[in-house]
Amino acid sequence: MVTVRQVRLTQYAHGGGCACKIPPGELESVVAGLTGPTGTAGPGELLVGLDDGDDAAVVRTGPGTAVVATADFFTPVVDDAYDWGRIAAANAMSDVYAMGGHPVVAVNLLGWPREVLPMELAAEVLRGGLDVARSAGCHVAGGHSVDDPEPKYGMAVTGLADPDRLLRNDAGRAGTPLTLTKPLGVGVLNSRHKATGEVFPHAVAAMTELNRDASAAALAAGAGCATDVTGFGLLGHLHKLARASGVTAFVEAGAVPYLDGARDALAAGFVSGGTRRNLDWVRPHGDFGPTTTDELLLLADAQTSGGLLIAGEVPGYPVIGELRPATDGVTIIVR
Structure with a gap:
């Protein structure tokens, strides 16, 4: 070398x-x-x-x-x-x-x-x-x-x-659980790394992990709808999935996993402009109730090489919400 x-x-x-x-x-x-x-x-x-x-x-x-x-x-x-x-x-x-x-x-x-x-x-x-x-x-x-x-x-x-076994973002159906295969938070940790030089090996490990096994597990579980969570954040990609599928997505904020240090990085102000733009884009289409802006920024955190968001329950990965019948003007509900 x-x-x-x-x-x-x-x-x-x-x-x-x-x-x-x-x-x-x-x-x-x-x-x-x-x-x-x-x-x-x-x-x-x-x-x-x-x-x-x-x-x-x-x-x-x-x-x-x-x-x-x-x-x-x-x-x-x-x-x-x-x-x-x-x-x-x-x-x-x-x-x-x-x-x-x-x-x-x-x-x-x-x-x-x-x-x-x-x-x-x-x-x-x-x-x-x-x-x-x-x-x-x-x-x-x-x-x-x-x-x-x-x-x-x-x-x-x-x-x-296999053209008959695709994972598409327009194939979500109401009543289906939502599964996330990698924790969020690489965006705020990468922003901290860029600003300070601190190295976060666990974030690198998450970003270099292939989504191969998650994809195979989704297909084995019979899923037909998925997307990966990257630059538009969980909220942005979920908005696109729900809109394309004609449903409303419900997210249980407390069920969403995060990388160690993500909340500390957010609290210290290491939030990218891309993350803020993601949240601004989704806000008009969301029902966020009492959810704090900080929590929403984490959910909108611009991910790099994030996990798969799958419409379906996939063994070994956390369920973070579900797809529900469409609500006029609302693609995402967070509680």
Whole structure:
């Protein structure tokens, strides 16, 4: 392994991880004209496209076979180059797992300030991505790079799935429990890391954990609806799921698990702008009762490589609420 000088990568980016995503409301307005029926534009049958903002595109290519395609990249979420590569790769592959598929091949997406940061660090980022892809049983075959003022890394991932056993965000049904497969809180811990340099190994462990086992468990439990919890936070992704499914989601705030130190980081003020924008986006659609703003900020915390949110009870993971019949103007109730 090549030894390179220590660099605080998070200081070279205006945001970090999935917290640097374009705000959900702005993004939806940008893609609004791109949704809806397009007719036959290619081989196979488009099963999941842009309409409901699902985690990946899915095309049926033949009986029992569907191709799952996605891309995800972001600025440094941690200072360690190797860990950032691992986190970004796990996050990109999560979109395939969130659809009920398994990744087959990935290509790297790299933006690098080549006159500012050593290329040896870029190699460490790519090495981290490769190691996670290998653990997922996914090929990595090249990619694309550009000279960029900010470092950025991720992957475009192609996977396979059974078209009759997909996990979709528009398939939720009233009366179904809601299961969350990873604790929340990486957003506030990453913000603290960026500001102070403190390292949180348990947050890195959560972000580098593949959602492979959770996806397989969801399918084994008969689930047909899921999404992963990333930059729009639990509330944002749950709002999209409930809206697409035509239901209202109920969240029992006390049942939601958090990483150690998340509440302390929130209390100390380490809240990203992305998290605040998530909450602002969801507020008009929520019934939050007496829930405090701090609690809602944790529920809206912009996650990077978060867990799966599954409509269904999945053994081994906590149930945090349920889907209920639609309530006019309300997609989420928190108590």
